[in-house]
Amino acid sequence: MEPSPLTQDSRPEVFQAKIIHLYETLFKVHNDVADDDDDHVELSDGFWQEFFLHRPDAAGLRRVLASLTPDDMLHQQAHSQQLFSRAIVRVKQATAPADEIALETLTVFLDAALSKKYTNPSADIIAVLTGLHDADAVMAEFVATLDAAIRNGRSIPLRLRAVRATLAITAAGFQTALPSYLTHRDLFPSLMKYVQDCDSSAHVLPALFLLGLLANYNKFEFQNPYRLRLDDFVNEAIIRDMVLCFGHTCTRLRHAYIAIQDDMPEGWTLGSTLGYIGLGALAPSSRPSTPVPAPEEAKSLFAALPGPDVGILLSTYDFANANKVFCFNLVTTASDTDSDPSPLSAYLSLTSYMFQHAHRSTRAALYTYLSLFVLQILVEDPLLAKRLCSDETKLSVRLCRQRQPYLPIVRGERVPAAIILDLISDGISHNLRRRLDVDFYVLCLGVLLRLLSFLARAKVRIAYHWSELWRTLLSFVRFLTTYESDIKSNYKSAGMISILVKLLAFALSNGENFLPDPASYDDLFYKLVESGDTLIKFRDTFSLSGQADPMQILINVASHYHSLLQSDEKGKSRSKHLSPQAVSTVIKQGYETLSIDASEGLDRWEKFREADFKTLLKKIARAAVEDAKTLNES
Structure with a gap:
């Protein structure tokens, strides 16, 4: 062949x-x-x-x-x-x-x-x-x-x-x-029509991400037309779709933290666990267990979070800063399914996890600033603050417990204002470093001052473990005193210390207007008296003096009770080892002879102006740009 x-x-x-x-x-x-x-x-x-x-x-x-x-x-x-x-x-x-x-x-x-x-x-x-x-x-x-x-x-x-x-x-x-x-x-009308037609939050996300970048493009150099569009947009149906997308995104971002370290409190029953996380349709037993990473690996994984989707927080901030209708819907919109938390619950939960890990990277810190901007905008509006304190808006929020110290576990629903207090308290406790992120602490203390001043003016008393907040603030005072040279090297530290002192003095002079009962007010005095020596050292370290200064209010109260604890009303010396009950009795008796010369304006604060944070917002926009590029590669 x-x-x-x-x-x-x-x-x-x-x-x-x-x-x-x-x-x-x-x-x-x-x-x-x-x-x-x-x-x-x-x-x-x-x-x-x-x-x-x-x-x-x-x-x-x-x-x-x-x-x-x-x-x-x-x-x-x-x-x-x-x-x-x-x-x-x-x-x-x-x-x-x-x-x-x-x-x-x-x-x-x-x-x-x-x-x-x-x-x-x-x-x-x-x-x-x-x-x-x-x-x-x-x-x-x-x-x-x-x-x-x-x-x-x-x-x-x-x-x-x-x-x-x-x-x-x-x-x-x-x-x-x-x-x-x-x-x-001006793509704004087309983007809003697109959002209105979408039936999936995953499809809405890129549009909101885009809107955030466009609204921040050279926003301090010229009158950005997208910023003007945000002011007068009142289509509540579209706003609700955006808010729901934001909530779903927050839930996904929060899950990434839990996937690294599941921080569900031990000993909880199925019912209480599901109520705590707001996912009643899901049972933990149905999820496969995942291996726990080694500590160093966990640090690396946490440092990479939050994921790039967090860039949606930029457009959320811009809407919140410009549009009261958006803020109202952010606070009041319910979940679109029974198994998901509300957008506000999801946002507060994610913020809790971001706060505990804010120190791990510059990028993470920038997004926590953005979250604090939104919180400040919400709490400084009296109508929104009232809703945040209302039983009608109670919600369940899973708060981060991935690092000690832990705040007390509270089962069931709470008013959002109480959860915000927990967020701030946790943020203060978990970001203490010698090279302190002063911007973060200025914002945290500013949110606290605004919220407490509203509670006092409106005489609103919310259920909260106030003792933990006073302990956190006074521990912060001790930290600042211990690391004075590192703190003084930051030129912004004087402003931070001023807010801290005003906040403590305001709580002391106005606590009876917002604390739930006399025992809670007594506890504030008790903790202040315990910290008397620290307060004096703090005053001297940072040169805080003057009779009219808020710092002097704290010193005078501590000194007043220090003298009462040294000797009784007849001038007889007291025992050096008084029981907590005996100290509480002295505190109650001391009210009769105590005079708090409250300074004017302790509850005054300047309304949020983004021009004051121009440098931070430009850095945040650059971080969002990089996250947009990552999002496009996925």
């Missing part, structure tokens, strides 16, 4: 997807010798027809783009400009699947290509996308195309891709002039 004329080619060791070959052709990653003429050749219609028929390979495209330097991107700008313009055409044509492929490809391309370290970022990025000559026309067309796709795309998945593409270009170009094209167009 004669041999067959057919021959069999050897099988390649690795099969390469066709779309990867097209990526490499587009960006010429295997060209060893650069051909300047070839760089400017228009790729054929057939190439692009095939390109937008193949499903994108996000990882493959990122890998190809990662192999290119910024100079490579500029050298091959003719092809990147063709990709950008051809993709816009496909999206405008709104024909499946080419429009979906174009949007998905643009998302990856914009995120990867624009994040490179260009020498002249604004000019170089425009060169990569459009060329300097056609920049305004092409970018205006691009934004208009995205706007139309977000508002009227033929399906939610397609519209979601348009949102993600817009998020990619906003995040990747945030430090350049690129987002200015988006602020000029």
Whole structure:
């Protein structure tokens, strides 16, 4: 038999997807010798027809783009400009699947290509996308195309891709002039229509993330139109959808902390456990147990939290700061299912976990500032503060117990104000470092002062373990006294100490207006008397003097009771070892001869102004930008 004329080619060791070959052709990653003429050749219609028929390979495209330097991107700008313009055409044509492929490809391309370290970022990025000559026309067309796709795309998945593409270009170009094209167009109405049509919080999340970045783009340099839009937006149905999305996101973010270390209190029954976490439909026994990481591994895992979804907190803050309707809905919206906590419950729970781990990274600290901004905005509004103290808004919140010291466990529902007091107390206790995060403590003490001043003015008495709060504040005084040189080195520490002293003096002079019973008021005096020596040392260490100064109120009260504990009303010396009951008796008797010369204005505070936190907010926005990039890669 004669041999067959057919021959069999050897099988390649690795099969390469066709779309990867097209990526490499587009960006010429295997060209060893650069051909300047070839760089400017228009790729054929057939190439692009095939390109937008193949499903994108996000990882493959990122890998190809990662192999290119910024100079490579500029050298091959003719092809990147063709990709950008051809993709816009496909999206405008709104024909499946080419429009979906174009949007998905643009998302990856914009995120990867624009994040490179260009020498002249604004000019170089425009060169990569459009060329300097056609920049305004092409970018205006691009934004208009995205706007139309977000508002009227033929399906939610397609519209979601348009949102993600817009998020990619906003995040990747945030430090350049690129987002200015988006602020000029005003995508707010389209984003709100998109949110209204979504039936999933996962789909709403990128839109809110995008809104937060757009509202913070150069917000201190010019009148940002998105900020103005937030002021007068009153569609409660859409606001409720946003609030529910925020709540679901907080729950997911909180679960990540629990996955590292399950901190459910021991000895709880099934019923009380489910009531505590607000997940009545789920039983712990149905979940597989997970191995507990070693301490060092746990530290590393905690340091990476919260996840990138936390960037939604930026738009939540912007809405809360601008819009009272949003704040009202954040406080009052119920869960959309029986098995989930309310948005407020989920937010407070996540905040509790963030506070206990705020010290682990700069990024984590920045997001705790943002959460504190929201808390401060809520508690300084009298109508909202009243709701936070109302039995009608009672809720159950799972609070973090991953590090000692622990606050007492309270079963059942409580008013939100009591939970906020726990959050602040826990935050103060768990972030004590010689290099103290003074900004964090200024905000924590500010929230406390605002909340206590409301309780005193309104004469609202809430059930709370007040003794723990006084213990926390006085322990903080001892800490500051011990590490005076480290504390004084921070120029903001004087303001922090001033708020702390005002807060203690205010509680002492106005406690009878908000503490639930005389025993609670007695306990405050008892703890103050116990700390008398520390208070004197604290005053001298930080040069706090003057008869009218709030510090002197504390010293005078401590001195008054110190003398009573030394000798009785007849001048006879008392025993040096008085029982707690005997001390309490002396405290009650001492009220008759005690005069508290309360300083005016102990309950005064300045309303939140974001201009006071300009530097922090710019850092927070940059952190959210990086999280948006991470979100786009997922």
